[in-house]
Amino acid sequence: MNRIKLVDLQRQYDTIKNELREAIDRTIGNTDFILGSEVERFEKNFAEMIGIPYAIGVSSGTSALLLSYLALGVDPGDKIITTPNTFIATVEPLILLGAEPIFVDIKDDGNINEDLIEERIDNGVKGIVAVHIYGKMVNMKKIRAIADRHNLFLVEDCAQAHLAESDGVKAGNFGDISCFSFYPGKNLGAYGDAGVIVTHNKDHYEKLKMLRNHGRKTKYEHTINGLGERMDGLQGAILNVKLKYLERWTKRRIEIAKIYNENLKNIANIDLPEVKDFEHVFHLYVVKVKKNRDKILNYLKEKGIGAGIHYPIPLHMQPVYYNRKYGKKYNDLPVSEDFAGRVISLPLFPEILNTEIKFLLKEFKNAVKKFG
Numbered sequence: 096m097n098r099i100k101l102v103d104l105q106r107q108y109d110t111i112k113n114e115l116r117e118a119i120d121r122t123i124g125n126t127d128f129i130l131g132s133e134v135e136r137f138e139k140n141f142a143e144m145i146g147i148p149y150a151i152g153v154s155s156g157t158s159a160l161l162l163s164y165l166a167l168g169v170d171p172g173d174k175i176i177t178t179p180n181t182f183i184a185t186v187e188p189l190i191l192l193g194a195e196p197i198f199v200d201i202k203d204d205g206n207i208n209e210d211l212i213e214e215r216i217d218n219g220v221k222g223i224v225a226v227h228i229y230g231k232m233v234n235m236k237k238i239r240a241i242a243d244r245h246n247l248f249l250v251e252d253c254a255q256a257h258l259a260e261s262d263g264v265k266a267g268n269f270g271d272i273s274c275f276s277f278y279p280g281k282n283l284g285a286y287g288d289a290g291v292i293v294t295h296n297k298d299h300y301e302k303l304k305m306l307r308n309h310g311r312k313t314k315y316e317h318t319i320n321g322l323g324e325r326m327d328g329l330q331g332a333i334l335n336v337k338l339k340y341l342e343r344w345t346k347r348r349i350e351i352a353k354i355y356n357e358n359l360k361n362i363a364n365i366d367l368p369e370v371k372d373f374e375h376v377f378h379l380y381v382v383k384v385k386k387n388r389d390k391i392l393n394y395l396k397e398k399g400i401g402a403g404i405h406y407p408i409p410l411h412m413q414p415v416y417y418n419r420k421y422g423k424k425y426n427d428l429p430v431s432e433d434f435a436g437r438v439i440s441l442p443l444f445p446e447i448l449n450t451e452i453k454f455l456l457k458e459f460k461n462a463v464k465k466f467g
């Protein structure tokens with residue numbers, strides 16, 4: 096058993112248990128099981144927090160992406176530019192729709208290299224999906240300009256980037272449509288699957304509301320082909336409670352990242368993430384070691400420290416995609432491949448204790464000195 100987990104959700108529950116129990120009982124009492132008043136309240140509260148007019152509660156981050164791609168008219172054969180350093184859910188729905196992901200290499204911080212995007216754009220390219228990986232903002236000014244110049248749609252995958260911002264504008268405001276996940280371990284996590292889609296565009300909003308709910312106009316009048324991808328009332332109620340704490344929790348994440356950087360800055364053979372307030376909201380604190388990543392991880396495991404790897408295999412090298420035409424054979428991405436072999440995510444969650452931070456830093460330094 097790890098003494099320090101990568102993420103400890105029990106601790107957060109303990110701090111807000113009474114409020115959560117009350118919200119759960121109330122929702123069940125109202126039999127508000129699918130959509131309903133709690134979800135509507137959450138959509139309003141979340142949209143307000145992000146500073147955007149429209150939010151649509153859905154069943155997961157993956158369904159948020161699928162519905163967004165449907166709303167933007169992704170068709171078989173369309174090419175969509177994205178990053179290989181992301182969770183597979185960014186790309187799965189594109190493949191389901193018959194589209195072809197074009198993987199562009201990444202930069203030192205793990206995000207897509209915006210300077211390599213334009214050389215991959217041809218007539219078949221219809222859109223760009225930008226992912227703020229680990230909670231670090233992609234350079235959206237540049238990518239928005241590229242999308243506009245080439246008349247491409249832009250989706251932001253903000254699954255790891257709740258409250259992240261660039262020049263005071265929050266993630267979710269740059270895309271034509273943007274998607275958030277509330278997977279339990281995310282910076283804002285539900286108690287099951289849930290997600291939300293946000294947009295400035297009223298037409299997208301109206302269409303997405305229908306797409307998530309069987310293309311319904313009225314209960315049994317279906318005007319477009321949709322799906323059943325709605326947010327549960329219980330998740331809406333839980334998220335309404337947790338949303339009040341999100342800013343406080345995010346500040347604590349950034350504070351912990353600063354402590355990590357301060358303590359690790361003089362250690363040889365590791366690269367640290369840059370900490371800029373709210374430009375990175377530290378869903379994950381990811382460092383790069385020079386060598387022996389697996390030995391370092393094993394050492395930490397033996398000490399009871401639950402470090403992770405995000406992600407060990409870039410998407411263009413995943414077995415499921417490897418042999419397809421967008422796999423490695425056609426698409427060498429040297430920075431991504433090197434990156435995947437060197438990254439380590441250290442435990443980071445708002446409730447981690449300073450004594451635990453001290454212990455894990457001491458052991459991480461020992462491991463790097465021994466093997467790195």
Ligand SMILES: Cc1ncc(COP(=O)(O)O)c(C=O)c1O
Binds near residue numbers: 158226255278
């Ligand atoms: C970058 C990214 N995109 C999409 C998803 C999919 O979200 P979900 O697990 O809520 O379906 C996740 C998280 O799981 C993610 O980290």
